[in-house]
Structure formats: C-alpha cells, structure tokens
Amino acid sequence: xxxxxxxxxxxxxxxxxxxxxxxxxxxxxxxxxxxxxxxxxxxxxxxxxxxxxxxxxxxxxxxxxxxxxxxxxxxxxxxxxxxxxxxxxxxxxxxxxxxxxxxxxxxxxxxxxxxxxxxxxxxxxxxxxxxxxxxxxxxxxxxxxxxxxxxxxxxxxxxxxxxxxxxxxxxxxxxxxxxxxxxxxxxxxxxxxxxxxxxxxxxxxxxxxxxx
Amino acid sequence: xxxxxxxxxxxxxxxxxxxxxxxxxxxxxxxxxxxxxxxxxxxxxxxxxxxxxxxxxxxxxxxxxxxxxxxxxxxxxxxxxxxxxxxxxxxxxxxxxxxxxxxxxxxxxxxxxxxxxxxxxxxxxxxxxxxxxxxxxxxxxxxxxxxxxxxxxxxxxxxxxxxxxxxxxxxxxxxxxxxxxxxxxxxxxxxxxxxxxxxxxxxxxxxxxxxx
Numbered sequence: 001x002x003x004x005x006x007x008x009x010x011x012x013x014x015x016x017x018x019x020x021x022x023x024x025x026x027x028x029x030x031x032x033x034x035x036x037x038x039x040x041x042x043x044x045x046x047x048x049x050x051x052x053x054x055x056x057x058x059x060x061x062x063x064x065x066x067x068x069x070x071x072x073x074x075x076x077x078x079x080x081x082x083x084x085x086x087x088x089x090x091x092x093x094x095x096x097x098x099x100x101x102x103x104x105x106x107x108x109x110x111x112x113x114x115x116x117x118x119x120x121x122x123x124x125x126x127x128x129x130x131x132x133x134x135x136x137x138x139x140x141x142x143x144x145x146x147x148x149x150x151x152x153x154x155x156x157x158x159x160x161x162x163x164x165x166x167x168x169x170x171x172x173x174x175x176x177x178x179x180x181x182x183x184x185x186x187x188x189x190x191x192x193x194x195x196x197x198x199x200x201x202x203x204x205x206x207x208x209x210x211x212x
Numbered sequence: 213x214x215x216x217x218x219x220x221x222x223x224x225x226x227x228x229x230x231x232x233x234x235x236x237x238x239x240x241x242x243x244x245x246x247x248x249x250x251x252x253x254x255x256x257x258x259x260x261x262x263x264x265x266x267x268x269x270x271x272x273x274x275x276x277x278x279x280x281x282x283x284x285x286x287x288x289x290x291x292x293x294x295x296x297x298x299x300x301x302x303x304x305x306x307x308x309x310x311x312x313x314x315x316x317x318x319x320x321x322x323x324x325x326x327x328x329x330x331x332x333x334x335x336x337x338x339x340x341x342x343x344x345x346x347x348x349x350x351x352x353x354x355x356x357x358x359x360x361x362x363x364x365x366x367x368x369x370x371x372x373x374x375x376x377x378x379x380x381x382x383x384x385x386x387x388x389x390x391x392x393x394x395x396x397x398x399x400x401x402x403x404x405x406x407x408x409x410x411x412x413x414x415x416x417x418x419x420x421x422x423x424x
C-alpha cells in the first residue's frame with residue numbers, strides 16, 4: 001500500500017513545465033527513496049475539494065496517511081523529519097537545514113520569484129519598479145555567492161534546504177540572472193546533476209506531456 | 213542568566229519602524245513568557261560578525277545557548293518547539309501551524325512584500341509591472357478572506373502561524389490593501405490587540421527611538 005500521495009495539476013501550459021512546485025516534493029521523495037503515488041487535479045476548474053487541500057488553489061499537496069499538507073516548504077520539512085537523507089539528525093545540522101530552507105523561500109524567493117514573473121509576463125527590463133526588483137534580487141544573490149563559494153551544500157550534507165535553494169536559483173538561472181554569480185551557477189549545476197533531481201524533472205515533464 | 217538573546221539593528225529610519233522583523237520574535241517571546249535579552253548591531257556598518265550570524269546582513273537573529281538562528285520563520289519554528297503557547301503539541305495542530313507559517317512567508321508575503329516595497333519606494337500605481345504585482349497580491353488575499361472569515365486563528369489556537377500571517381497582512385493594511393477584505397482586516401485587528409503584540413511593538417519603537 002502506498003502511504004504517500006503527491007497531488008499536482010493534470011496539465012499546465014508549456015512555460016511553467018519543469019518548474020511546477022511538485023518538483024520539489026518529487027525530488028525530496030526520490031532522494032529519500034520513499035515510495036509514492038502521484039494524483040492529478042484539474043488545472044482549469046479548481047473545485048472545493050482542491051481548495052480544502054490547498055487554500056490558494058495551487059499545487060502541490062502531499063497526503064501522508066490521514067494527514068494532508070500544503071506548501072512545498074512545509075512538505076519538505078515533513079519529509080525531512082522522515083529521512084536523514086533529507087535533513088541531518090544532529091541538532092546543529094537540523095537547525096541549519098531549517099534556517100536555510102526558510103532563507104530560500106523567504107529571503108531569496110521573495111525577491112527572485114517576482115523578478116522571474118516579471119520576465120515571464122514581459123515586464124522585465126524597464127521602469128523604476130523593475131529596477132527596484134532587479135536590485136532587490138541582486139542584493140540577495142550577492143550575499144549567496146560567498147556562502148555557496150565556501151561550501152558544497154548549505155547544511156553540511158545535502159538536505160531539504162538545497163532542494164529549495166537550488167530550485168529557487170534555477171528559475172533565476174533560466175533568465176540568465178546568475179551570470180554574475182559563478183558559485184550560485186555551479187551550485188545549481190551540482191544540485192540538478194543529482195539523479196533524484198533528474199528523475200523528478202523527467203517525471204514532471206512526462207506527467208504534463210501525457211495530458212497534451 | 214538569560215539564555216535567549218535577540219539581536220536587531222541599533223537604529224533604523226522612521227519608515228520601517230514598527231515593521232522590522234525582530235517584532236515577530238519579540239511577539240513570540242512575549243506570548244510564550246520566555247525571558248530574553250535584546251542586543252544591537254550597527255545599521256550603517258555591517259561587519260563580518262554580523263554576516264556570520266545573518267548571511268544577508270539583515271536582522272533579526274536569535275541565540276539560544278550555543279545555537280544561533282537566523283530567518284524569522286526559522287526562529288518562530290524554534291520557539292514553537294519550546295512552548296505550547298506558540299504551537300499546538302498534537303500532530304495535526306502542529307502540522308497546521310507549520311503549513312500556515314510557510315503559507316504566510318512563501319505564498320502571501322512573496323506577493324505582498326514586493327507590493328508594499330513598491331509603495332515604500334513610490335513605484336506603486338502605474339505600469340504593467342505594478343498591475344501584475346497588485347493582481348498577484350489580491351489573488352492571495354482573495355483566498356485568505358474565506359479562510360479568516362471561518363476561524364479565529366489559523367491552526368485552531370493562536371500560534372506562530374498567526375504571528376507570521378498577521379504581521380504580513382499588517383503591512384498590506386498599512387497601505388490600505390485590505391479594504392476589500394474585511395475578514396483579513398478583522399484578523400489583523402484581533403491579532404494586534406493581543407497584549408504580547410502591543411508590548412513587542414512598543415518595545416521595538418522605544419528601542420529605535422532611544423538611538424535617535
């Protein structure tokens with residue numbers, strides 16, 4: 001019996017494919033070697049049951065037995081508690097993994113996701129608003145650069161913090177935002193070369209392609 | 213001996229006063245009734261020791277004995293593990309508090325903080341970039357509205373999730389962004405009427421005023 005079930009959209013447009021957040025969860029599950037099933041909800045018509053699991057009408061969510069969890073960060077933390085391959089067991093390593101998980105999602109992605117969405121929607125490159133967002137993102141990347149130049153993984157060993165941070169930085173890289181930050185780029189390359197990432201990415205691409 | 217020490221800036225300009233993130237930590241500590249000391253680092257000249265504790269050169273960080281933690285979300289989670297006044301002890305309540313903590317910091321604040329910073333910097337109100345950000349923020353608020361209309365606190369009882377979410381929404385309210393969302397406004401009013409918030413807020417204002 002499969003205990004863990006990941007739910008994502010049945011289909012998404014081409015542009016976000018490979019970047020939908022179920023990837024973070026797939027990646028963690030593959031790293032941990034935990035068996036899981038994947039289910040789909042309609043992208044176009046989001047019903048009440050969808051909102052009961054994910055109040056913003058987004059994906060993913062994970063059910064673990066009778067427990068349903070939304071927010072990729074919360075799911076990563078939950079899986080981190082289940083596997084030492086995802087989070088160090090010693091208090092210091094655990095604390096580092098958790099603070100860097102929040103750093104990825106709150107300090108870096110808060111700047112970089114709007115930055116990337118401005119690119120997606122054709123609003124990048126002009127105006128004082130764009131300049132502000134570009135400066136905000138670069139201020140974060142400038143501080144990540146020496147951190148990532150000095151270590152292979154954020155919490156000593158590979159952890160949920162790296163899944164979140166590498167996925168956040170990968171989207172910046174897609175729009176060439178990491179060109180001035182070679183250590184950030186090398187980190188993304190190192191993280192995405194892992195077999196668990198490659199399988200998770202291929203599985204997401206195949207999942208959406210199957211619905212075309 | 214004081215075991216918990218919160219570090220914040222020695223001074224900040226008028227505009228962010230009352231909204232610096234040490235407030236989230238002060239609020240949690242006051243709710244839990246945990247004794248703590250407050251220390252300062254220079255706002256203007258951020259040295260290597262500052263970056264060793266907080267890699268982005270921001271505040272706050274918390275030391276708990278020999279452990280130093282940055283990211284307000286990670287600090288809230290750490291304190292939640294120490295006090296049932298901050299996080300329910302039963303697995304379901306704990307899981308809900310954690311997912312809503314991430315929802316506040318990743319789903320809502322990712323939209324609302326850039327939105328507020330556009331206001332702060334005079335970039336609100338014009339252009340397609342602004343419209344995109346305003347739509348992004350309202351999409352999140354529209355989904356928070358029925359959630360907050362249906363419950364007093366996010367995880368059943370007051371928790372770290374409410375500290376994060378109320379503080380995130382409070383900044384939107386400052387720029388009148390909650391006018392179309394009465395349940396969100398009532399929630400902010402309810403949260404900020406708590407004695408622990410009022411003490412935390414007054415202490416932050418006094419801390420920065422003392423440096424003028």
